[in-house]
Amino acid sequence: MPLIDDRSIADDVVLVRVLRYTSWAHPKEQPTRPSSVAFFDSNGENSCFIATEADFSRLAEKFPAQKYGAVTAGAARIAGYSVWRDEEGAEGLPGHVIVGFELTETNLARYRKAAERLAKTGTIYQVVQP
Amino acid sequence: MITLDRDTRLEKVCEAELVTRAQASARLVGSSISTTTPWLASALSSLRELQATGEFEAGVGDLRVSGETADQVGRILGSIRLQWLPAPDVTRVSGGGVVLRWSVADQEVEVAVLPRNRTLLTILQAGEISESQPLAETAYLRVNDVLKNLVGPS
Numbered sequence: 364m365p366l367i368d369d370r371s372i373a374d375d376v377v378l379v380r381v382l383r384y385t386s387w388a389h390p391k392e393q394p395t396r397p398s399s400v401a402f403f404d405s406n407g408e409n410s411c412f413i414a415t416e417a418d419f420s421r422l423a424e425k426f427p428a429q430k431y432g433a434v435t436a437g438a439a440r441i442a443g444y445s446v447w448r449d450e451e452g453a454e455g456l457p458g459h460v461i462v463g464f465e466l467t468e469t470n471l472a473r474y475r476k477a478a479e480r481l482a483k484t485g486t487i488y489q490v491v492q493p
Numbered sequence: 494m495i496t497l498d499r500d501t502r503l504e505k506v507c508e509a510e511l512v513t514r515a516q517a518s519a520r521l522v523g524s525s526i527s528t529t530t531p532w533l534a535s536a537l538s539s540l541r542e543l544q545a546t547g548e549f550e551a552g553v554g555d556l557r558v559s560g561e562t563a564d565q566v567g568r569i570l571g572s573i574r575l576q577w578l579p580a581p582d583v584t585r586v587s588g589g590g591v592v593l594r595w596s597v598a599d600q601e602v603e604v605a606v607l608p609r610n611r612t613l614l615t616i617l618q619a620g621e622i623s624e625s626q627p628l629a630e631t632a633y634l635r636v637n638d639v640l641k642n643l644v645g646p647s
Contacts, residue, residue: 381552381553383550383553383556383587384584384585386582386584387584391582400584400586400592403586403590403592403605404554404586404587404588404590405586405587405588405589405590405607405608405611406588408554408588409554409587410551410552410553410554410587412552422552425550425552426552426553452551453551453552454551454552456551456552459552471607471611471613471627472613472615472625472626472627475605475613475615475622475625476622476625479622
């Protein structure tokens with residue numbers, strides 16, 4: 364089934380991915396952007412949040428001291444991904460979206476290149492508590 | 494101490510724990526791997542840690558690594574005949590996959606093992622993908638060739 368790209372999520376909308384492991388950021392020594400593995404979910408469904416809708420206090424409770432990789436929806440589309448909302452998929456955490464790549468039997472290499480391309484457009488943020 | 498006769502006696506050297514033959518064999522193999530191919534011992538240890546620690550995390554994805562995927566990674570590692578290699582980064586991707594990555598200077602060799610028997614070999618130079626292709630189970634030895642190129646003539 365083809366993925367449906369939700370065009371109501373504009374190209375300039377910033378999407379953040381929880382960088383759950385240090386290896387999900389690049390370069391290892393002094394990270395400046397997410398690494399390709401952050402956008403290489405095995406099923407092609409990368410869990411992200413719309414930055415302006417996410418509840419970072421709750422995210423910080425769930426993932427203390429975690430960094431976030433930020434990309435735009437437009438960059439994801441250019442790399443070959445689709446973006447759609449998935450409010451139920453994050454146990455009530457608001458602003459949850461999937462940055463999805465339609466995986467087939469033959470396009471794994473293309474997915475890997477897309478992940479590299481998207482990761483290179485990204486930046487890293489960290490929540491600063493008042 | 495047990496004295497058997499005037500010149501012979503048995504002395505307890507230390508308290509040795511009892512181990513089964515299988516345990517002894519596993520220890521022997523582990524110790525042999527760590528001295529003959531240190532990178533492999535490190536990679537296998539990282540792999541076991543990944544397998545032992547992942548769980549499903551809403552907002553991130555499924556971080557569990559199945560036994561089947563771990564076994565497949567193990568088979569790829571076991572197919573590598575090179576003794577001296579840098580230890581690879583062993584990292585997980587969400588959805589149950591594992592990525593192995595060897596780096597030397599600005600060159601990298603990456604093997605991604607995803608569930609349902611999907612494996613991808615990728616070569617990067619200066620951060621750019623120069624080659625990326627699926628790796629069939631019958632072609633694991635191809636990893637040897639690209640790693641040989643990575644480390645150069647020994």
